[in-house]
Every structure is written in structure tokens, then in C-alpha cells.
Amino acid sequence: EVQLLESGGGLVQPGGSLRLSCAASGFIFSSYAMNWVRQAPGKGLEWVSVLYSDGSNTNYADSVKGRFTISRDVPKNTLSLQMSSLRPEDTGVYYCAKASTVAITIFESWGQGTLVTVSS
């Protein structure tokens, strides 16, 4: 069974940094693309970033490009999102999502999310 467990969320001041982690199990982590998707409080879903299965190719939403970095640690089966220069509009629940075997852009399995609050 696929399991994804996010951690690392919390309260951070504007301009600060935070690193999110997603512990993966139940599948061959290195064989799948992984995504981060976020949801502002009471709002809809916003795709943030993808890491391809090769571990090096990435893509980002314009809203986070240059500020966020996605990466993984294969031996630890962990996906990460390093967030810097945080803004209040980055506040929300951050989900990691495993891509489908059909396409990297289909979010097949999701973690329960970790809440990031950017506020002074």
C-alpha cells in the first residue's frame, strides 16, 4: 500500500525559510515522479512542483520559481521541498503526491498534508 507522510510544516515569518519532507513507502520510490500541491485555507488546489523519476528534471509553478527547490533522497525514500523567501500567500496545506504510471502529471496517491503558515 502506498503511504506518503508529510512533515516540516509550521509558522514562519515572511522572508523566512522552511523545508518540507515527504516520507514514502509501499512503492519503488526512485521509479516515480513526485509532485507537491498546495491548498490555501478554504481555497482550491494549486500545483507547485514536480520532480521527474530521473531525479534531476524538475518543473515549478511561476508563483514559486526561484524560491522553492524540490529534491529527493532515494536511500531514505524521502521527497523534500526547500522553501525560501516565503510570503503570506504561500500559506496553506502542502501535499506530496505520487504520479501515476500513466503520466507524471496525474496525481495518483496523496499524503495527508502539512500546514505552512507565513505570518508575522
Next chain:
Amino acid sequence: EIVLTQSPVILSLSPGERATLSCRASQSVSNYLAWYQQKPGQAPRLLIYDTSNRATGIPSRFSGSGSGTDFTLTISSLEPEDFVVYYCQQRSKWPLTFGGGTKVEIK
């Protein structure tokens, strides 16, 4: 970026009724359209991908149709657990985008 507009925003129906949810794209997404269900306090769950393919374990009462810019999610007979929020998502072009959601509520 491709904008997805979902309608209605709120759909009020009774258990056992048929639900029809719409998703319209600002430009063609071919058949690269998915639907997700989100229950309160939970992560989204993939229901349908590439317009009409049900994800693993999804009941047959959920079906999808459409092409180009107009898509529909149909729930043939609403069960109590179906009264939640649904999002569409396109994967035709970067950035990946979601619709604003449709909430199906009990009438």
C-alpha cells in the same frame, strides 16, 4: 496558463439523484482532464483521469466524458459519502492547473 472553470459552484441534490458536474477549459486540453474528490479535512483522491478512465478502486457510479474544452463528471446515483467537493485538473500544458471546485451538498 489554462484556466478551468467549474460549474455550478454548489450543486444541491438528494441521495439517489444523478449529479452532473461541468468543467470548461479556456483552451483545448485534448482529453487530458482528471477529476478529484476531496472530503473535509482529507487529501484529494483521484477519481477519473484522461477524461473517462476510472482510477483504481473507484465505483462505477462515477463516469467522465468530454473533449477539447468541455468536460463532465457524472455520478449516476448519489451515495451519502458523495456529498463533498470535486476538482478538475488539466495536464495538457504547463503549468498544471485545477478548477475552482464544485461542492455537492444535500438538498
